[in-house]
Amino acid sequence: MSYIAMNRFKIRPGREDDFESIWRNRESHLSELPGFREFRLLKGPQTEEFSLYSSHVVWDSHADFDAWTKSEQFRASHRNAGKREGESPIMGHPQFEGFETVLHEA
């Protein structure tokens, strides 16, 4: 059964396009990794304080996710995080949540 690694991001109002651009313009190396199935960047509900986004990466197993976090691709993709100029579109830190698939229908 698959494992889904999610991060929840609170984005400052008006900075949604900046946040999406960071993702659109990044070099993704996920598909090079064993066990990678699917990636999604998702836009969720908006409040006066922030817009909620969530990133989902579906892996074959928790072990595949774990191997990714120890890979050169992971280090490369996080090298520039937090180094951009000006105020970040992200409020605080992203909130990580890992999920095991219990049931699946498709």
Add this chain to the structure above:
Amino acid sequence: MSYIAMNRFKIRPGREDDFESIWRNRESHLSELPGFREFRLLKGPQTEEFSLYSSHVVWDSHADFDAWTKSEQFRASHRNAGKREGESPIMGHPQFEGFETVLHEA
């Protein structure tokens, strides 16, 4: 681009199997509906207070999700909700969050 309807559930410690059984034993009619792609029941992080679960339904569009909420299948699947005997394994109400897909890699 796809739309994902999520519900977050806080489950009382020790009642995880009861909660999973409700899902395993339900009659699912999702695959009868236009625009249905995928369903997942996911088990997330556990704290002393609760175990977090999340249900994900991937639809072709928000309109397909919306049509489902107005369908006979939706009414049938929610008919028995909250009518079971004894204390529910779910603490409070599930928290709904809908997400539009911004980026997708597979």
